[in-house]
Amino acid sequence: MYKRQTVHCAAELLKLTPEYDYLIAPEAKAIPLVYEMARQSGADKYFVARKKAKAYMSSVFQVHVKSITTQGVQTLVLDQTDAELIHGKRIVIVDDVISTGESLRAMEELVKKAGVFTPAFVFYFGSLFLSRASRNSLRGRPPA
Secondary structure, three states: OHHHHHHHHHHHHHHHOOOOOEEEEEOOOOHHHHHHHHHHHOOOOOEEEEOOOOOOOOOEEEEEEEOOOOOOEEEEEEEHHHHHHHOOOOEEEEEOOOOOOHHHHHHHHHHHHOOOOOOEEEEEEOOEEEEEOOHHHHHOOOOO
8 A cells, every 4th residue: 555655656756846856855754765765766766865874975964853653853864975966956955744834844955065055855645745946946946
């Protein structure tokens, strides 16, 4: 049942998603959703902001967030190599649910540190599929 719901959610979110170069999601529950969106759209690559630095990471960008869905402060980490790939690109941040918006704000801060000008967001909330994109993120240009 879960796989069927994920496939359906991914299809619905892709209908709302502006043009993009890459998808990114926070670890862990959003990974099946971002994977399925990438699979359905034919994307070769998507990114995951990890909860901590991994051994393969040479250098990292990181932000901290206090979310109501986790205990204490959570760290989101992006590898330097991934940051170089998304620099200046049109990025869509994918999340499975939103409560206070703190995790999405942290993801936005993280990708901006990597050189993304204005990311777009898509996420699933109950039976609603929501999207937020500015004119700049749709055009893939830096803000004026």
